[in-house]
Amino acid sequence: MDKEELFQARTNPDFLKYLEETRIDAIATKNISALYEVLDSFLILDLEEEKVNEIYQNILQIAFENVQNIVSANKKLSLEEDELFYVRAFYEHGVEKWSYGNFDGAKELLFVLSNIITDELLVQSLQAHIVAISKEQDLDSFYDKEVDLNAVNSDEKYGYFITAYNYDLKIIYHKIKILLQKSMKI
Numbered sequence: 001m002d003k004e005e006l007f008q009a010r011t012n013p014d015f016l017k018y019l020e021e022t023r024i025d026a027i028a029t030k031n032i033s034a035l036y037e038v039l040d041s042f043l044i045l046d047l048e049e050e051k052v053n054e055i056y057q058n059i060l061q062i063a064f065e066n067v068q069n070i071v072s073a074n075k076k077l078s079l080e081e082d083e084l085f086y087v088r089a090f091y092e093h094g095v096e097k098w099s100y101g102n103f104d105g106a107k108e109l110l111f112v113l114s115n116i117i118t119d120e121l122l123v124q125s126l127q128a129h130i131v132a133i134s135k136e137q138d139l140d141s142f143y144d145k146e147v148d149l150n151a152v153n154s155d156e157k158y159g160y161f162i163t164a165y166n167y168d169l170k171i172i173y174h175k176i177k178i179l180l181q182k183s184m185k186i
Helices: 003-011 013-029 032-045 049-072 081-099 103-115 120-134 139-146 156-160 169-183
Strands: none
Touching: 003 013, 003 032, 013 032, 013 049, 032 049, 032 081, 049 081, 081 103, 081 120, 081 139, 081 156, 103 120, 120 139, 120 169
């Protein structure tokens, strides 16, 4: 969207009404995909920060409740349907903690996430994150030193996650696993 399109969307009463109605309905029905649609729109349009925070808190609450139910049933999360959004919420919350320097909180969340998902690429990627966090590498230097910012993943489900590195993740996976076990004292 260019500046004019953003301005039009920000000032279009019908669109703003749609967003507000969708927000209210999604909160009431605990519809995480609709909440993410509204959140992404609010962020792109730079709308009310208070509502952005409220939407995000609802997303986290829904994700944590549903993940607890799934894990209690001895199941793992896939990157399909609403489970993709639960994984996204956990991941974003972990990265948020990391960005604020809460290394222990970030490491714990991403470690839990890496053990409750079925997707091997994301598991390996999360373990690379955890190693960097264990070394108390800040998020910015992680991006600068380790993430391949030019990589494009054709699989849309990975669009919310860092999965491309300046090294072949599969080759060093075993090294990362050993470091992870030492850092988590497993």
